[in-house]
Amino acid sequence: MTSSTHTAEKTRGTAVFTCILAALAGLMFGLDIGVISGATHFIQEEFQISDRVIEWIVSSMMLGAALGALGAGWMSAALGRKRSLILGAILFVLGSVLCGFAWSPNSLIVGRFILGLAIGIASFTAPLYLAEVAPEQIRGSMISLYQLMITVGILAAFLSDTAFSYSGAWRWMLGIIAIPGVLFLIGVLVLPDSPRWLIMKGRKQQALEVLRKLRGNEEAIIQQEIRDIEEQLRIPQRGWHLFKENSNFRRSVGLGVLLQIVQQFTGMNVVMYYAPRIFEGMGYDTQAQMWFTAAVGLTNVLATFIAIFLVDRWGRKPILYTGFVVMAIGMGVVGTMMNMGTLSHGQQIFTVAMLLIFIVGFAMSAGPLIWTLCSEVQPLKGRDFGIGCSTFTNWIANMIVGATFLTLLNVIGNAATFWLYGALNAFFILLVFWLVPETKGTTLEQIERNLMSGKPLRDIGQ
Template sequence: MSTTHHGLTAHSRSTNSRFKIIMTCVIAALAGLLFGLDIGVISGALPFISKQFHVSDRIQEWIVSSMMVGAALGALLSGWMAKKIGRKFSLMIGAALFAAASMLCAFAADPEWLIVGRVLLGVAVGIASFTAPLYLSEVAPRTMRGSMISLHQLMVTVGILVAFLSNTAFSSTGNWRWMLGVIALPAVAMLAGLLLLPQSPRWLMSVGRDKEAQSVLKQLRADTKEVEVEVQEIRDQLKISQEGWGLFRSNPNFRRSVWLGISLQIMQQLTGINVVMYYAPRIFGLAGYGSAHDQLWGTVIVGAVNVAATFIAIGLVDRWGRKPILITGFSVMAASLAALGGLLHAGISSSTSQILAVTALVIFIAGFAMSAGPMIWILCAEIQPIKGRDFGISASTFVNWVANTVAGATFLTLLNTIGHAPTFWLYAAMNAFFIIVTLRFVPETRSTSLEQIERNLMAGKPLRELGQ
């Protein structure tokens, strides 16, 4: 009798823990989805906003880039919040703020209020984009950790696609308020879902709530042995105190890994990816697609390719390696943007040149989504030593948003001052330059333990040899 009872208990525990993990996946995925929706939604709404409020290109740049200013602030806040109130409550604040700010944007009476709403949306995105992967990495069993963090990146691309589809659906009426307001719904769903989720066991132990941490792990792991091992590992890790700023000041080797992380995030933004995402309809207009409806269907194709190519990265990252994927991606992006610039220079007058321009744009998107999109986030997490990980990742995430702001706030100005073709050639030249930077400085970290990478860094090995 007792064996049957015991067997049932073991089986139900396994089912229960699997259900909890899947729930966690879905909620964390919603954090990525919010990020993607926010990137995607503004590109479709912008032409209608500029028509209603008669705003200049300069103000359009501000409407787009104000979100990134907020996200940089959110990224700075998020490390402190995640430590003080925990990962779960930080995510809840992010979701609630996102829902409120979406409504503020939807009801904005003038461009100024819209910019305020976008800054608040950005703060919410900055908090969620830092906290969700952190929470995932601490709650997921190690066998699922890599795929869970990749899932977050995948959901960002899904969010962009969903926003592009939603924009296209509302484009016939030109109702930009609905475009901006409808994204509050997934934020409310995420907030409701978060109420059901446990706190991060690692955070609970960091504030001395060991019993609660053990009970959370018992819910999330099928095997009691696994729980004991994990509790001991967390204890050992927590003995290594985070001393980011002190370490940055005193240790030149740690400074190298922080600067590499920052450089990688600047490279990611200066590929031109978010410029394409934010101003996609404008670019399709340059390629000869006149109507708003055609331009928005073009953005849907961009979004779909973005999602599909992310699967390539997830499939290849642990087989092919980070560095070859990055070099391939930068080469593809440089070539496709150079071609797009060439077509714009020659003048897009025939349907053939229109199709070629869109093809170049789509190849560029695929090149990014399979390489610099996910690879740079993975590398930034891998190269930082344990003692300085929080500081290193916070610094590079903050710089990502600053670089994103600069790219978003200068694109239309570049088009209007140096011209359409030279703007795309400039971005092509930057991608070509990033191939050289990758060859010289970026390490191959595939199948190297984090401890080994840290030992190589602290021993003063060249950056590109950290994974050896």
Template sequence: MSGTAAATHRGPGLFMIGLLASLAGLMFGLDIGVISGAQQFIETDLHVSDQAMGLIVSAMMAGAAVGSLGCGWASAALGRKRSLIVGGIVFVIGSIGCSQAGSAESLIVWRFVLGLAVGVASYTAPLYIAEIAPEAIRGRMISTYQLMLTSGILLAFLSDTAFSYHGHWRWMLGIIALPGVLFLLGLLVLPFSPRWLLMRGRRKEAHEVLMGLRGGLRRVVDAEIDDIDRQLKKPQQGWGLFRSSPDFRRSVGLGVLLQIIQQLTGINVVMYYAPKIFQTMGYAVEAQMWFTAAVGLVNVLATLLAMAVIDRWGRRPTLLAGFGVMAAGLAVISWTMRHGAPATHGLQLFTVIMLLVFIAGFAMSAGPLIWTLCSEIQPLKGRDFGIAASTVTNWGANMVVGFTFPLMLSGLGSSRTFLLYAVLNALFIAFTLALVPETKGMTLEAIENNLMAGKPLRRIGR
């Protein structure tokens, strides 16, 4: 039975299940966005230095790195559903803890706890969605995770704006526990992953779950179970393959570099510190918050556009265009801020527009494409290892960027800081030309064959 046929005969609850699981992305986005608007009020209330604020912001990423390291084992031992439930519980506890923090030190601890939940959810939710979705619509369903992430950032920015009028930073940090509770309630009705059930030898339950997901068509379900059985006979050999195969080490290395590059574009500098950036442009608190909400809106709209064109334009051309747009946008911002805040209202507004251009450039290119490439370039037997390595790297690089930006802003100044990120984006154009393959329209098997045959990385695709 073909993937298209399987997609045609799907149960009515499939998209609802996928949407519910992707709410993990919403929680991830909420946590990224919420700290942005709360910072200036935390600094005043808790007397926080630039270094301490960097630790408060980056503690979440440190927790996420730890959480993502352990969740491969947890998702296999407990199951994808139970892992998501654990992540949801920790998310709610961490959110409430952050809202009650009485010092910078306790806020750092609770942000780390919150990061553990984000690390589990960011690894497990896409995995769960991939395992319940028919092949023909898997890409679209997994893309809902990225869309929910950007939507979470926008909702957090809007929530921060509402609470900013009275400086209620504790409400900003605590309100995200509410979607966490709703997520937990929704998880109770999710089925277990049929792939995980088969891994555990629970064939009857796996068959029942797939019958519900595939509209009750036995031939479709039997064919899918046969496919899963064949895949399970090829066990993961990540560490052993990494030690024995220089070609696999090349693909892991490329995945790691791509994730470092994604963070060094400067995207999370904007997501974590948008109000502070708008403050350096000379805007008052209310304008800072509304412009921050505009950042979230552009991020969502550009992600929607990326989902529509990602498989038509190709990976390399889209990345090259995105890095070019981001480099140009940040270079212009650096120029307008070379003497401090822009001198005129028109120049201020132009600087904001260029920041939004930068956001759109990222959301259209490096945002979705780097995650796509990291999953496409890894061979089957080492895919779990390769993706885990790139995911942990993402969080580590994210933590470094989140910690260093306020120090760079105070030490180098806003103009030089943005110029540095502009130069990095320009360098990433050369990196893409030299190493990044074009994988559009290529099967994973063909990419793997080219990789393991020793072809240059940029030629393992088309």
């Protein structure tokens, strides 16, 4: 092996290691989303609280995430991507410890809110950092790794909850994620600053040094990347002004907001937050509830690979059509089975299988593709603003779903609640037909030209 080859492999290894460390933010994100699911039953027993208080404990995290995401754009620009991730990691640890030692429902809500702030910061900053430090040839896979790490984190949280459920140790369920939080914090401390952020701050020499560590001694490639960054930074972000002045941009922002509402009202996060309660409604005992919840997490991880494999083969709309049909059928059948009352063992297994099929439908379609479309339909000058609006909407819609599910179960019943979500998924098929463009194989520049020329939203990918 020549010295130049060895240096290139070492540099590539450094870049991949840097990206993997940053992608661990997705793992923390997934842990915090999944961990509450197995704890709610035991929390409710210890504090003797109502379903309404449980809803607030669950949804307070999403309120924090909405506010964290809202401030993350300013923070990542002012403090830098690395320092923002450090702050997010510190909040992960503080929130986890507070949840583990919570002495009242209110203290638990505060701890969950702090975790939400951490998630909001990480969900904005980590993909941005990855896009800016990853070499071009592995950028897509590294950003996909972040999305995959979220699902792995959810699965790990479900498995951890299952292990602690035998003793009912809900404090350990919530507090133990402080350990990976500390490890994540230590890892983030050794990350380099983003070259793009350094150039934004006039620190070009430091940006060159970082790129040499990440790209090797290919000076021509490094200098070209510096020029590309400087050229892109000359295009000002005029999101708010463009939103006020241009009705076509308002259409793309509106589509991004609508898509995030659609994603949340599929009912996926209802399953993620309340899976044991759902399995209780099917007639299962506590241990079975926890193991089936872990099966939900595993299905979510595996089905995500379907989207990664198919998105550039089938296109966005065919996958969304397939996903929403599967989700509508899955929710509809689950509701029908629950309407039958006491189920036989075989009927219980069939109902669980239909819920897992619903998970497959989401993970292969609306889960990853909504985020892809929200970034693709925004014009360059307003991209930060448009994605910021859709991200904020995602967390608010997420909070609404989390804060209403148990109320729906208590007011209209298990069967009607699942029928409602099934009907929503059927309606979303029509929204995809009416409004969503097919962007497969179309450049972002062509999508922007079509949008700004006034073409119907469903045609801007042509």
